[in-house]
Amino acid sequence: MAHTQFNPGHNNERRNRRQALVFSALYIVGSLVLLFGLEFGVLALFHPNEAPYSQFLAAVENGDVTRVAIGDTRVLWSTRAGAQFVSQRIPGAQDTDLITELKNKGIEFTGFRESNPLGDLLSWLAPIALLAALWWFAMPRLPGMTQALTIGRSRAKIWDQGSVRITFQDVAGVDQAVEELREIVDFLKNPLKYSRLGGRIPKGVLLVGPPGTGKTLLARATAGEAGVPFFSLSGAEFVEMFVGVGAARVRDLFQQAKEKAPCIVFIDELDTIGRTRGGASMVTHEEREQTLNQLLVEMDGFDSSAGVIIMAATNRPDVLDPALMRPGRFDRQIVVDKPDLAGREAILRVHARGVVLAPDVDLHVIAARTPGFAGAELANVVNEAALLAARRGHDAVTLADLDEAVERVMIGLEHKNRALNTREQERVACHEMGHALVASLLPGADPVHKVSMVPRGAAALGMTTQLPLEDRYLLTEQELRDRMAVLMGGRAAEEIIFGDVSTGAQNDLQQATDLARRMVREFGMSALGPIAFSNGHPPFLERALPNEYAPRAYSERTAEAIDEQVRIVVEASYQRAKQLLQTHRALLEELAQELRRVEVMDGKVLEQRLREAGISRATARTHIAER
Numbered sequence: 001m002a003h004t005q006f007n008p009g010h011n012n013e014r015r016n017r018r019q020a021l022v023f024s025a026l027y028i029v030g031s032l033v034l035l036f037g038l039e040f041g042v043l044a045l046f047h048p049n050e051a052p053y054s055q056f057l058a059a060v061e062n063g064d065v066t067r068v069a070i071g072d073t074r075v076l077w078s079t080r081a082g083a084q085f086v087s088q089r090i091p092g093a094q095d096t097d098l099i100t101e102l103k104n105k106g107i108e109f110t111g112f113r114e115s116n117p118l119g120d121l122l123s124w125l126a127p128i129a130l131l132a133a134l135w136w137f138a139m140p141r142l143p144g145m146t147q148a149l150t151i152g153r154s155r156a157k158i159w160d161q162g163s164v165r166i167t168f169q170d171v172a173g174v175d176q177a178v179e180e181l182r183e184i185v186d187f188l189k190n191p192l193k194y195s196r197l198g199g200r201i202p203k204g205v206l207l208v209g210p211p212g213t214g215k216t217l218l219a220r221a222t223a224g225e226a227g228v229p230f231f232s233l234s235g236a237e238f239v240e241m242f243v244g245v246g247a248a249r250v251r252d253l254f255q256q257a258k259e260k261a262p263c264i265v266f267i268d269e270l271d272t273i274g275r276t277r278g279g280a281s282m283v284t285h286e287e288r289e290q291t292l293n294q295l296l297v298e299m300d301g302f303d304s305s306a307g308v309i310i311m312a313a314t315n316r317p318d319v320l321d322p323a324l325m326r327p328g329r330f331d332r333q334i335v336v337d338k339p340d341l342a343g344r345e346a347i348l349r350v351h352a353r354g355v356v357l358a359p360d361v362d363l364h365v366i367a368a369r370t371p372g373f374a375g376a377e378l379a380n381v382v383n384e385a386a387l388l389a390a391r392r393g394h395d396a397v398t399l400a401d402l403d404e405a406v407e408r409v410m411i412g413l414e415h416k417n418r419a420l421n422t423r424e425q426e427r428v429a430c431h432e433m434g435h436a437l438v439a440s441l442l443p444g445a446d447p448v449h450k451v452s453m454v455p456r457g458a459a460a461l462g463m464t465t466q467l468p469l470e471d472r473y474l475l476t477e478q479e480l481r482d483r484m485a486v487l488m489g490g491r492a493a494e495e496i497i498f499g500d501v502s503t504g505a506q507n508d509l510q511q512a513t514d515l516a517r518r519m520v521r522e523f524g525m526s527a528l529g530p531i532a533f534s535n536g537h538p539p540f541l542e543r544a545l546p547n548e549y550a551p552r553a554y555s556e557r558t559a560e561a562i563d564e565q566v567r568i569v570v571e572a573s574y575q576r577a578k579q580l581l582q583t584h585r586a587l588l589e590e591l592a593q594e595l596r597r598v599e600v601m602d603g604k605v606l607e608q609r610l611r612e613a614g615i616s617r618a619t620a621r622t623h624i625a626e627r
Contacts, residue, residue, distance in 0.1 A: 051085040060101060068102060068109040076112070166224045171217060172350045173343030173375060177207070180334045181222045184309055188226040188262050191307060202332040203299055204310040206270070206325075208317045209336030212376030215313035218336060219266040222311070229263040231256070235272030238291045246273065246291030254298045254308075262307025270312040274320045292321060299329045338374050340471045341367055347375050351382040358396040366402050369449065371468050373409075381405045411456040411463055420461065427494060428453045428462045429596040430588070431504050434493025435464040435486055436601075437588055438577050440610055444482035448603040451595060461504060464490075467603075477525045480515060484573035485580070487512040492578040493588060509570075516569040517562075526565040533562055587613050 056077055059065045069076040075087045102109045168178050187194055187201040194201060207215040216232075223230035231253065238246040257265050273291045299310060312330060314320065324330050339347060344367035352363065370378060384405035389397040420428065432451050439445040446466035453462040466486075475483075491505035524530035533554055552559065581588055591609060595601050 049085045051087050053087045053090055056087040063105055065107050068107055069112045071112050166221045168221050168225050171221050172346035173339030174336050177334045177336050184222055185226045188228050204330035206330040206333045207313040207336050208333055210338055211315055212374035213336045214375040215336050216268055219311045223264045229260045231265040235267055235269045238273050239288055246287055247294035250294040250298055257308045264309045264311055267312040270314045271316040271319055274324050276321045296323055344370055347378045351379045355386050356396045358398040361399050369406055369467055377409055381409050384408050411460050425596055427502055429592040430493050430497045431490035432462040432464050433592040433595050434489040434581055438489030438580055439466055439486045441580055442482040444479035445486050448606055450603055451601045453599055481573055484512045484515055485577040488574040489577040492581050496581055512570050516566045520562055520565045528565055
């Protein structure tokens with residue numbers, strides 16, 4: 001969707017260049033007037049009348065001349081009567097006799113330097129023209145020159161009133177956040193509704209949530225719904241290598257916002273400039289802290305009744321400075337979390353508006369196959385499906401195209417040219433079927449959707465996809481242990497069938513170890529008891545920075561005990577998966593051979609094979625209890 005952008009920084013730059021050009025033109029015209037005015041003024045003052053050179057010589061001889069000024073090509077002379085004349089000298093004539101005669105006659109004489117109007121004009125105009133050309137043509141093209149002239153100006157992109165065409169109709173899956181923002185829209189449209197009762201709208205609204213959940217889209221939809229100008233910029237655009245530039249840009253931003261009120265100012269990635277000040281770090285961040293201080297001052301210095309709403313987005317609210325979060329600044333926080341099943345289906349419908357879908361497409365099925373997907377990932381699924389359907393020559397996007405797009409987004413592209421030898425194919429089929437069989441037998445594991453031994457992504461030689469029956473927000477200890485057993489099922493299957501293991505379980509071991517460590521350190525699910533040994537992790541980021549979230553508040557002896565408990569938990573899950581697969585070894589070998597033959601096995605086919613073998617989750621649960 002096209003949007004009209006108005007950038008005051010660019011307008012100011014054009015205006016400055018026009019002013020410089022006008023100034024240069026006026027300077028040139030004034031110089032010409034002054035130059036020729038002086039030239040012709042002197043001539044009019046001293047020698048308004050032209051006389052032949054012979055008349056000048058005769059007047060000298062007759063003693064009628066009182067004063068003479070000799071130039072290179074002209075002679076200026078005055079008579080006793082007060083008349084003034086100018087005479088052209090004869091080229092090549094010698095003035096020795098003339099000077100001698102002037103001395104004898106007692107006539108006052110001198111020389112003068114004649115000016116060349118054209119030469120003087122060029123000497124004045126050439127530097128001016130060079131500077132004007134440099135200003136008008138060269139400076140905008142030199143890297144950093146334009147930025148250097150406007151370094152203290154705000155870099156915000158401005159969508160003028162009514163140019164933001166995104167509304168809440170284009171946002172789905174975040175109904176709670178939309179309801180919170182409708183109050184902001186209502187205030188911008190009807191401010192008297194709140195001020196008459198003494199109410200004060202929040203100055204700042206902070207959108208927090210994982211990446212890709214639509215925080216920026218929500219901010220733009222709020223401006224589009226209210227029909228007000230929208231200032232948009234990133235926190236990184238404030239910070240420069242020069243101290244004080246960020247603070248100047250903050251002042252300029254708020255000045256522009258006040259001039260365009262009512263409006264919305266949106267700062268993306270607020271944690272770039274809003275991190276907690278001080279701390280134990282020896283590294284100073286004077287520029288960032290000055291920018292943050294100026295932002296705090298500006299948010300205190302304006303009245304929200306003027307109609308300026310500050311919105312910001314971040315996925316790191318845990319590192320923001322407390323001064324930003326206090327009432328009077330960002331005093332309203334709205335969580336924009338990943339959507340649930342209904343939300344994912346609504347998001348898919350929004351992004352599928354301009355896509356031709358086949359009659360067999362059920363977006364509810366795709367939503368169920370994408371647990372944990374954010375809005376950006378769902379949009380990518382729809383786009384990848386459309387591109388894939390076009391590549392295959394389909395008239396519409398089919399369910400198979402969408403299913404393939406989900407796998408592309410989750411794992412990566414299919415590597416059709418990655419050929420495995422016979423032994424590798426057998427091992428990969430056995431490995432993936434080990435995952436699938438353990439997941440199908442354990443009661444706390446999610447059902448298997450698809451088993452594939454087609455290489456995908458950077459290193460995945462196969463894939464076992466599980467789909468939860470419903471959205472889960474809490475997991476029990478048994479369910480976590482079942483998940484770890486599923487992760488260890490591939491390695492266990494390799495050891496049972498081939499007698500050794502391969503490098504194919506690297507990612508499985510990493511995931512199982514991370515889960516076991518969280519169970520021990522954060523969830524209190526080990527022999528160490530209900531004690532937390534971790535400071536937690538960022539609420540909206542999957543991976544934390546080691547130097548921020550790995551400080552140890554326990555002894556070395558406790559650290560050794562934690563490592564031992566992690567090993568015990570992982571080893572127990574591995575032995576559990578191994579015992580389960582040993583019991584059903586014949587079925588494991590049979591299913592692995594079938595998977596090698598078909599390469600991709602649907603979850604329903606796997607369930608049918610288990611029913612034919614008389615195996616279900618209930619019998620697996622009984623067998624585990626007996627063990």
